[in-house]
Amino acid sequence: MATLLFDDGREATAAEIEAIARAHRIVVEHRPVPAALAETLARPLLDDTSAATVLDALPPRPEFPSRDLIVLHPDRPDNEQLATKFENWHRHAGDEIRHILDGAGIFGVIVDGQRADLHVGPGDFIVVPAGLEHNFRLTAARRIKAVRYLSDAEGWSAEFTGRAA
Numbered sequence: 001m002a003t004l005l006f007d008d009g010r011e012a013t014a015a016e017i018e019a020i021a022r023a024h025r026i027v028v029e030h031r032p033v034p035a036a037l038a039e040t041l042a043r044p045l046l047d048d049t050s051a052a053t054v055l056d057a058l059p060p061r062p063e064f065p066s067r068d069l070i071v072l073h074p075d076r077p078d079n080e081q082l083a084t085k086f087e088n089w090h091r092h093a094g095d096e097i098r099h100i101l102d103g104a105g106i107f108g109v110i111v112d113g114q115r116a117d118l119h120v121g122p123g124d125f126i127v128v129p130a131g132l133e134h135n136f137r138l139t140a141a142r143r144i145k146a147v148r149y150l151s152d153a154e155g156w157s158a159e160f161t162g163r164a165a
Contacts, residue, residue: 002028002126003119012116020111027127028118033101034058041102041145044075054101055147064097064149072103073143086136089163094151096128103144108135133161 004012004020012020021028033041034057040050051069060067072079089108100120107118107126110133119139120126128134138144 001030002121002124005117005119006111007115020116024109024111024132025129026109026118026132027125029125030123031099031125032123037101044073044143046071046145054145058099058147061097061149064151066150068148068150069101069145070148071145072138079142083138083142087165088158088160089133089135089165090158090160091131091133092128092158094130096134097149098124098126099147099149100124100126101145101147103141103146104139105144105146106137106139108137109133133163135165 002017004017006012017028020026037054037057040046040053043050046054046069051071054069055067072082076082098120100122102122104119104121107120107128109116109118109128118126
């Protein structure tokens, strides 16, 4: 289950996470990863066929007609380049929706003027609403597999804000 840590080191309670998420229109849910995907998701990298198998095992979301699977792993040659790009603070014209299937990451958000880190792992489903400034960082393991749901390709383009990482 997702946890929320503030810059001062304090961890938010479940009730605080729910209240903060509601106030900022962030969706944080837990949707278990199908057990049938365990063997496929255990692989460091996935080819197109394996990625399609993963996507086919998850129910489509009609409100988000486009989806893909992002796989970041130390064995991926451009892993650090991609990870660094996501670390820059940005916002999107559309919602950013992620279902974490394997690995872990950290969504940084600004909550009431204070930076907070939402730590996500397998089964966490998060929606960062359009216009909310955020970033994404990998944990020390440097790996994650997540479904990205998109309402349209244009809404996905990042507008970088210039806030220091």
